[in-house]
Amino acid sequence: MNLSKIRLIIRERHVTLPLLRWPRFGTPGTPTVQAPGLPPAPRIQIGGRIGWIIAGVVGVSVAVVGVGVVFAVKDVVENTYSWPAPGAAYDLAQANGAMGMPLEPYEDGSANQTLEIRLAADARLSTLTFSNLSLGKSGVTCVAIARDGGNNSGYLWVQDLIMTNVTAPTLDIANSEIAVLSISGDVDGHTWGGTISSTVTELVVSSTRGSGTFEASDSVVDRILITMLGDATIGTLSFVDVACGSGSSVGWDIDYVKAGTWTQNAASRFGSGNGIDSADWVMNSTVSYKSATSGLIDTPITVR
16 A cells, blocks of 8 residues: 555545544554553564554555545535436435435326426536436427426526537427527438527626536436426536437427536437438527527438
8 A cells, every 4th residue: 555645635625634543553662552441452572664554554545434424425515426226306405405306207107207307496517427227208398498397587507518529309498588699410401590699698607615526327218308497507517428219209498597517528429310301309489598509400311
């Protein structure tokens, strides 16, 4: 074990460790100290520098474990969530936000394997990430961003909306404002109906005070549903390697988003196989943007 590396790690964390009471090790010339009220412990004799090295290794190992526990508790306090099981709704920025509430089954009685993220009014997340997810159930939208029924005015404010290597039969975005668009990929027909507007403002979410993070990865679910109960703020909303298929005829449905940037990379694909004269990637006229770059390529695609 390289003690210099261990010392470097602890020093980089800039932590102050409490006084720790170690197990008693004896070395030549070291007096024996007994803890009050305890029976005498057996004396272990280890000669020379070896005794000090072993004692130091044990002490540093215990210290590192202690630091890990402190950081874990700190993460919980700051509302940092890891991937939960699907089939539940997670109220982020609520007192019980880390605890999923089971969803009711579908009307046909089958289990509801939706991952629903419910963002409370004024909720703040530094990052919300979905990666390596397989989605799809017949007749169900794979990814939806929408208002809750009781929310008539709230928006999802996102500094950076990133879609990387995503696939789905369709995409539809409406009722949104994006300062800078950079959209690429192959699509089975598309409609670019957005409106250029100089009044669309850039969005900066730099403060992480009072914010948390949420990451979902490496799983299979029916769909992803992001629901706003009021205005909610996210620094970076990322979808990476999110595939929608399994017979689903509906892909993405995005509404009520105000974003600084929206980026879709060239490896993303959308198409239902009905031909390029019937648009499967649609930006509605209710979308406003300040500047845009389009690299969309119309080509026959069927995503299943």
